Amino acid sequence: xxxxxxxxxxxxxxxxxxxxxxxxxxxxxxxxxxxxxxxxxxxxxxxxxxxxxxxxxxxxxxxxxxxxxxxxxxxxxxxxxxxxxxxxxxxxxxxxxxxxxxxxxxxxxxxxxxxxxxxxxxxxxxxxxxxxxxxxxxxxxxxxxxxxxxxxxxxxxxxxxxxxxxxxxxxxxxxxxxxxxxxxxxxxxxxxxxxxxxxxxxxxxxxxxxxxxxxxxxxxxxxxxxxxxxxxxxxxxxxxxxxxxxxxxxxxx
Amino acid sequence: xxxxxxxxxxxxxxxxxxxxxxxxxxxxxxxxxxxxxxxxxxxxxxxxxxxxxxxxxxxxxxxxxxxxxxxxxxxxxxxxxxxxxxxxxxxxxxxxxxxxxxxxxxxxxxxxxxxxxxxxxxxxxxxxxxxxxxxxxxxxxxxxxxxxxxxxxxxxxxxxxxxxxxxxxxxxxxxxxxxxxxxxxxxxxxxxxxxxxxxxxxxxxxxxxxxxxxxxxxxxxxxxxxxxxxxxxxxxxxxxxxxxxxxxxxxxxxxxxxxxxxxxxxxxxxxxxxxxxxxxxxxxxxxxxxxxxxxxxxxxxxxxxxxxxxxxxxxxxxxxxxxxxxxx
Numbered sequence: 241x242x243x244x245x246x247x248x249x250x251x252x253x254x255x256x257x258x259x260x261x262x263x264x265x266x267x268x269x270x271x272x273x274x275x276x277x278x279x280x281x282x283x284x285x286x287x288x289x290x291x292x293x294x295x296x297x298x299x300x301x302x303x304x305x306x307x308x309x310x311x312x313x314x315x316x317x318x319x320x321x322x323x324x325x326x327x328x329x330x331x332x333x334x335x336x337x338x339x340x341x342x343x344x345x346x347x348x349x350x351x352x353x354x355x356x357x358x359x360x361x362x363x364x365x366x367x368x369x370x371x372x373x374x375x376x377x378x379x380x381x382x383x384x385x386x387x388x389x390x391x392x393x394x395x396x397x398x399x400x401x402x403x404x405x406x407x408x409x410x411x412x413x414x415x416x417x418x419x420x421x422x423x424x425x426x427x428x429x430x431x432x433x434x435x436x437x438x439x440x441x442x443x444x445x446x447x448x449x450x451x452x453x454x455x456x457x458x459x460x461x462x463x464x465x466x467x468x469x470x471x472x473x474x475x476x477x478x479x480x481x482x483x484x485x486x487x488x489x490x491x492x493x
Numbered sequence: 494x495x496x497x498x499x500x501x502x503x504x505x506x507x508x509x510x511x512x513x514x515x516x517x518x519x520x521x522x523x524x525x526x527x528x529x530x531x532x533x534x535x536x537x538x539x540x541x542x543x544x545x546x547x548x549x550x551x552x553x554x555x556x557x558x559x560x561x562x563x564x565x566x567x568x569x570x571x572x573x574x575x576x577x578x579x580x581x582x583x584x585x586x587x588x589x590x591x592x593x594x595x596x597x598x599x600x601x602x603x604x605x606x607x608x609x610x611x612x613x614x615x616x617x618x619x620x621x622x623x624x625x626x627x628x629x630x631x632x633x634x635x636x637x638x639x640x641x642x643x644x645x646x647x648x649x650x651x652x653x654x655x656x657x658x659x660x661x662x663x664x665x666x667x668x669x670x671x672x673x674x675x676x677x678x679x680x681x682x683x684x685x686x687x688x689x690x691x692x693x694x695x696x697x698x699x700x701x702x703x704x705x706x707x708x709x710x711x712x713x714x715x716x717x718x719x720x721x722x723x724x725x726x727x728x729x730x731x732x733x734x735x736x737x738x739x740x741x742x743x744x745x746x747x748x749x750x751x752x753x754x755x756x757x758x759x760x761x762x763x764x765x766x767x768x769x770x771x772x773x774x775x776x777x778x779x780x781x782x783x784x785x786x787x788x789x790x791x792x793x794x795x796x797x798x799x800x801x802x803x804x805x806x807x808x809x810x811x812x813x814x815x816x817x818x819x820x821x
Binding site: 262265266268269270271272273274275276277278281282284285288289292307308311312331332385386389390392393396476479480482483484486487488490491492493 | 560570588629682690809
């Protein structure tokens, strides 16, 4: 049971990282300024690297397929990412607000995991949280500046916060196996993560002159962790796997 | 990826008629002859400044427009290694753009002005980016051969006389040499892979052959010359010389993979000069003047990015701070 619980955790983290990395990479060449192209491109590389590292643990420790197979040859229903990361990049306000909400959760998650009794993950978490620190700095800077910028930027940021809020809360969808993780000191659980996250993002949203949206439990976008995805994941995976599927399975690229 | 040193007829004519202070000009020219670099705060002839802005700006535009055809394949790269390498590579190109816009700004034109001129069509970018990247093999060929061509051009230009541009180019060449390696690796995988992989590689080579010959500009006998640009070390090698150097370095590397170029006349003569069929210079002109397969699309994407991102830039600007051109 314990192993199943760890695998479930690793899959959802890896899939989140892969899909958000994919979305971040879509900003390459079309950012609002060159500096933002560069920033989103850097974050994409980090995230895709995190996904690869997590898939590697699944392969090395749990006998799953190798990282490339897990990422490029798996069916949509077997992905465990939350629906938040699947959403298209939209306009810049959506992407920066998503980055802000998602990366604060990532930073806290990896911080918690750096104390995990599952050593492979604890070691990786220590490295990864050092990288995500910069992603969070990037997001915080823009949320503050745009939250306090022009009338248009304030309105856009608030509206994107309102739109993304219930998607973001879907990050913390609980797994049925979670109690095993808590019991074994592997991960302190989504509820603990969500509480720490709420406290953190609330203080920054308020300091940016924006309002924390009200939470309506019935509107939280769950499902992703159980393999139920939005209409955007399938086309994303089709695009990601286009080249791989164009030739024999044994082809090396 | 590319800074063209080709002059328009009109520019070439003006180069020879603009009158400069003769003492200052003499001191300037002897500094260049001694191999010194010209720095932003130094005196320089009007035409020197103008030609450098045109060249560096065009180079910067080429970097950011060049990121577009490759960028569309980032989401489709077939494995982790290729995906990470391609994102990093395209990111480098954008970074080169940023570096070059800064270098051009030291001559007195702002990034915003340059961006506006790109969108209005007043300033150009390398023609090679007006062709589509149809398959994954195009990414291999661009990474290997287009970057290879760019390195030939940029290594030569890095020996020029304008300090900020030379320093930017040195760094750019260093990064481009990694692009070349990943491009070559990608080409080798396709060339030694399945039937399908070899077929898409051959198809990509067939389509990129002409644009690559066009890359260095029209033949010397067809282009406007300026002795002055050579003397001022703005232009350091002729188009034909650069093209020959490129063919010499890269054609054998493709042939050794048993991949052909679509030109039965392509061969190296005993004097070391490569011979090739006429690559249709009318097409080159047509594409430069907006008639290429992707000109409209490239500019449309840049326009979209500029317009969609305007509110962000405006919100970040603090109107109490006046823009200052660095070092000028």
